[in-house]
Amino acid sequence: MGRVIVDMSPSVDGFIAGSGVSPAAPFGDAGHRLHRWLGLEGITPAPADLSAAQGMFATAGAVVIGRRMFDVGIDRWGEGGAFGLPTFVVTHRGGEPLVRGRTTFRFVTAGARRALEDARGAAGDRDIVVAGGADIARQLMAFGLVDELRLHVVPVLLGHGTALFDAGSRAELEPLWVEASPNATHVTYRVLLP
């Protein structure tokens, strides 16, 4: 059975989005800052960044995302649909599956846990990557359903925004991999029982 991996880019103070989140600005006033390690805004990714980026979906068999991420992303991702993998969208609004290139989006109205179960069915022995948003990650952490955290810690203190963790995110962690660049410190943790 594959692992459940939360993959996110938080600030040093733990926010995965800034203030003023809206469909036009999905990461609020901090979107570019938190993701430029991927090569935005003229930043040249370092070898550690490229390695982290290439590793994101390399072992994945399915993806779980939240509705906001879907709404914001679907037009930007274009005909390929971004992930090239079965993708399960946690949402209050159902709907028929949407096919974009190699990506099929399925809408799950029974919560994050159910979306994960559906993703497991699609992923087989491969991993499931939870790519956003923070609320989905927090719910799955609270259920004890996350096996690994892949954090790309961005060297900025935002002061406010959407927190990746909350009081339900209690766990002992085991560092599996650390690699740093000037753009981000990439740390993978195994999640152990609290």
Add this chain to the structure above:
Amino acid sequence: MGRVIVDMSPSVDGFIAGSGVSPAAPFGDAGHRLHRWLGLEGITPAPADLSAAQGMFATAGAVVIGRRMFDVGIDRWGEGGAFGLPTFVVTHRGGEPLVRGRTTFRFVTAGARRALEDARGAAGDRDIVVAGGADIARQLMAFGLVDELRLHVVPVLLGHGTALFDAGSRAELEPLWVEASPNATHVTYRVLLP
């Protein structure tokens, strides 16, 4: 002029103490967990941990701490007084300087900023280490008076406790040094203007 360095051991979710902080349990229910990378509880520090521990006060000419840390520490630190450096205690209660071995504690009632100025006078060209608590660090961050953050990020999610950063801690950071062990990820950041 020396640098002002905040040196702390936060959890991955940014807490430098757990719940239930008291004089008997200065770091609440998380004290040992956050500091065992220094060699507590049968943990053997790795080379990266030893290097980080030895570096803490290696360049320091003075130390700034809060009153709680003083109250809790003064009996535990013994005759040497812990730091072996001029130490300035931010407090509402004044008092005569206290000498313990090579450490002289001075009590500053005019706030964290003033304690830093006094520490600068004592440190000369050497660095000033702000060793705790979080409230002192946050105040100095908000004033833009911190040059470096040395974070020993401990692989645990506490869920609650005393946060190292708050809304006033906004800054762009530049990673200067990263070294990881199974016990902690040691990251030094230069603090740039927000």
